Amino acid sequence: MPFPWGPSLMRRMYRSWSGPIRKTAPPLLGSLTRYLMLSTQRRISDFNSFVVRTNTCGELRSSHLGQEVTLCGWVQYRRQSLFLILRDFHGLIQVVIPQDESAASVKKLLCEAPIESVVQVTGTVISRPPGQQNPKMPTGEIEIEVKTAELLNSCKKLPFEIKDFMKKTEALRMKYRYLDLRSSQMQYNLRLRSQMVMKMREYLCNLHGFVDIETPTLFKKTPGGAKEFVVPSREPGKFYSLPQSPQQFKQLLMVGGFDRYFQVARCYRDEGSKPERQPEFTQVDIEMSFVDQAGIQKLIEGLLQYSWPKDKNPLTVPFPSMTYTEALDLYGTDKPDTRFGMKIVDVSDIFRNTEIEFLQDMLKEPQGTIKTICIPGGTKYLKSKDFEVIKKFAVNHFNQEVSPLFLKTSGSGKSPFTKLLKEEEKTALISLMGAQEEDVLLLTAGEHKKACSVLGKLRLECADLLEARGVVLRDPTVFHFLWVVEFPLFLPKEEDPTELESAHHPFTAPHPSDIHLLYTEPEKVRSQHYDLVLNGSEIGGGSIRIHNAEQQQYVLETVLKEDVKLLSHLLQALDFGAPPHGGIALGLDRLVCLVTGVPSIRDVIAFPKSFRGHDLMSNAPDYVSPEDIEPYHIQVRRPEVTDRKDVKSVICETESSQQLVLPSLAKTENPLEKLALGQTPELLERRKSSKYPDNQ
């Protein structure tokens, strides 16, 4: 692996800003130009303005032959005492270490500088001798004949090498994040993120007249909004809250006549140690006046199309749309991964006259159904142990029986259930499911939603498993966007199903056709909320808002039984000429994570926290002195003995790398083992972790 910084990622970086590299392009064309050319700008970014270098290491080509250049970079490695490979964010360049007496000091410096030291060299771009070119290295046709060299900073022995093929533990990467950032993958991720956001800004601000407005992050507690960090103020007992989204402010901006607002907004949520969550995250927050749902959707489709990296397949718009009910019925989730089939099929009708008792019983229940998904090639790829795990999982997490149904007429692996089936039932099933002989059906009987949920979850897990066994189900270069619409406005409260809570947040407007139901059967009201789903992940959500003060008050007070005093400013604002308005928020971290194809959002955040909310590099949060908190009229309440365990386990995190390996990093493992470990599935009905923010 001589050039970890060479072909693969660098080519991706090139492509990301300049369209696909044409393989037929002569190398003399200079890929820097393409690299630097922002597709719509038609301007070249100058990476060498204001600094001592004349060129980046990675940009040099045969077209620079004979030029005297000054380069600054890190010592990647040395080959004998002959060549030094210098690296900057842009790539690698070979520097020839001079061997003659007159350049002894330069030779000494270049030979002795430890790996990852920072070096400045001045010299001439020359051709590599015939036969010594390296076609795998973008700068592989040339090298630098060095005249002067300076050691800008020497590097001590590193905890790990900055080479892409070096596997580092997650804990080590986090502790030395500044070293991890030097990897070509992290350089690619954060630069791509910056570019995407810049393109979004151009689209919103320059093309469509949106105004970028900053809203406060020192706010007050949102009613019902749990999981908000508190910030003590200098007034005893009074606290700010770090908001989960700028929801109230963006609505107030609409009332204030800023009819097109956006903000790349920092948001906060204290969710303890939930994996794949960060205590602070970023959303692209948007709100418009005089707009309907279709308008917002069109805006977002245009936004993503415009900002989509050039090294990915271009997006097709409009994105498909699906109602919440359809999503549940077909995929058992409100964020379906539509990249592959295996949809849920209702097979109740086949069993209307069945003699199998438990199916009979279920169909007599209200909402009782029989549902199936088909695992293509299930007989071939799944083992009987896998089916045991599947069944156990369904019972443990959904309290639901799931039966595998083998379609093969002969051979092993027949389940007891298969034997119970009548031949005509089996034929009807095969026909309805379009199943092949080697497929396996997973069948469950139960209440509609529950049956869909369990099969929806198993659909995803079986897909992971099939892929782990080598089946190609989802093309990693394909991006499936999907709108999910017509959510219910309210859901029964988990703790007391006779009461209602907002499915998303209390500012969501009811569906125009359902407004009359608001006052009679609120549980039946559909909302004007919409989610944007990408490859089975929710990456955005928004709604048309209530702009009528009376309706808002009714929802808050009568339906949700909230204390309206906390929102009196918003209710009053609606009374003072609030325009009709709506908006959306995109989860930027998640979006960039999916676009770059990295396993975790931590890979697209410069300085992420661990899943316990720790910064392993600086050791935040940390103990403070009593004087530090004295102005805030608070004191630390020492935990009871029973709390101690918690403290200890937290301390462990910084000491052991084990605890940092999150499930998402273990994707290539057998996903069913993951299931068997008893990891809680995301509960469909409680999917929204918070009632208030637009997103996530």
Added chain:
Amino acid sequence: MPFPWGPSLMRRMYRSWSGPIRKTAPPLLGSLTRYLMLSTQRRISDFNSFVVRTNTCGELRSSHLGQEVTLCGWVQYRRQSLFLILRDFHGLIQVVIPQDESAASVKKLLCEAPIESVVQVTGTVISRPPGQQNPKMPTGEIEIEVKTAELLNSCKKLPFEIKDFMKKTEALRMKYRYLDLRSSQMQYNLRLRSQMVMKMREYLCNLHGFVDIETPTLFKKTPGGAKEFVVPSREPGKFYSLPQSPQQFKQLLMVGGFDRYFQVARCYRDEGSKPERQPEFTQVDIEMSFVDQAGIQKLIEGLLQYSWPKDKNPLTVPFPSMTYTEALDLYGTDKPDTRFGMKIVDVSDIFRNTEIEFLQDMLKEPQGTIKTICIPGGTKYLKSKDFEVIKKFAVNHFNQEVSPLFLKTSGSGKSPFTKLLKEEEKTALISLMGAQEEDVLLLTAGEHKKACSVLGKLRLECADLLEARGVVLRDPTVFHFLWVVEFPLFLPKEEDPTELESAHHPFTAPHPSDIHLLYTEPEKVRSQHYDLVLNGSEIGGGSIRIHNAEQQQYVLETVLKEDVKLLSHLLQALDFGAPPHGGIALGLDRLVCLVTGVPSIRDVIAFPKSFRGHDLMSNAPDYVSPEDIEPYHIQVRRPEVTDRKDVKSVICETESSQQLVLPSLAKTENPLEKLALGQTPELLERRKSSKYPDNQ
């Protein structure tokens, strides 16, 4: 005042994005195009995409005659029952209320909709009848013949009218911020801010290859960094801190190979009730590797030139530069307002052989000097009461005698001191100062720095006073940028002058010529820090940083006596191949405030806090329930009785508008009265409110 939304500010808005309006331009040219054209984009922002309106109210001109348009806006006012004036962010349009029977419902709606209600109208653009055009109104040649109208939202009785000429108290504006935002001034301010930031991003990201990287705001306490908000974590006794700047992170990004970083960063500082400070503020944060001071300065000059609003006079670069010592000597401050003269002159030499005893004595002291400033036309514009206030102020705040010196040979107003002067002393003074007969000199004798400080402060106050009396000293359309350089690296600690503290922050590199002094006479070391000053306000500051771990450790441990453990991650990072680097941060709120010429930074922030840190609209910070803080292992420490006063005064703020009138709002008052009120002047040596952040 029929058209508050008309000429003045609208013209400023036009100009800001399209260059000055040529008065000779025929109205048919369509100023919308000019308004919407972003000067470098050459693209037209579409304000009507995705929404129900076809046009904005303010964009319509004679060129739209005959077009059917749909407009959405707020009812600005009605003229009899004949015309309704509709407003959006873009401007005003006259809608003709139909009088015929067939349109009775439209007439009723338009006649009855309360002021500030939200209305949608569809109709045809027609010419106003001859003689009824309004040349003061950009849309004054046309009106809308309405076909249909819809009341989108009715408005209740407002606490104040949305008219620019309506004076509102600051407290009322803050309580109903969403109404205040509808004013043309606030629309202009926030839209200009958005545009400036967008241009900065284009310059940094698109033209110069900077990477926009978000850094955490949940961090840990900075050593020595007082005034940081704390955020309790779920671990007993451990707190996050809200950082005052991304200083550490941007340096770590340099170590991580992101050699051109920028971020429009939210920063936090808890300064209680300091006027003109906000608990959260925004800085344009920049860092580069392989750069020197000149490089950063050139970058910033280019950045400001590129992003400068088109309705202001273009900037000339490079900006002038001045050393810290010069600034002190000539202006008595490190942020000189160079828009006018009245510089401090050392007149010690004139008095070497004086017979005036207190001058003799002072010149014998170490650093003893005699300094003067000249108030042009002082005899004419200042009253003897003014001079009393000046003298009292100098004594109260600087413990320094200041004597006015009247140059008129005859007439009243002669000071006792004038009589003591020998004729040749007087002649020499007049000659050295270039003074005229009607001028007044302010003379003080004292230790060099102290003498400069008091005169520097009086120079500004006298300038305000002269301007209040009608003298034109500073052209409001002129912007004077100035670099102040060669600051000392360390200053004696206020509480113990035998110890040193950083003049700015401990990461600032020493001046290359002074490095040897670091180990012998650190108090003499100049730094590589630079401040950017605009019209006498510091709007930015930065430095070349220490990139050598040993030097950094020496500064922290030996010179500053800080606990290096808190910064071990940074010290370690410097050891692992940190490139030479430097950067700067611009205070965005202050910059936009100066550019828009508004009295307070609150006028360029959408939802600012009061000077006590309150959001008067939502009433943040607020009391929380014990359950809300329970997970954070803290409890509220109820204040002693002596604290009660503080609580009470805070509550007053929300009840009384009086307390919100800040000194900056009272600029037109006699500034000397302000002095006499005993407001503390900013102390020169303690000017930096914090040691750590790059800016403010």
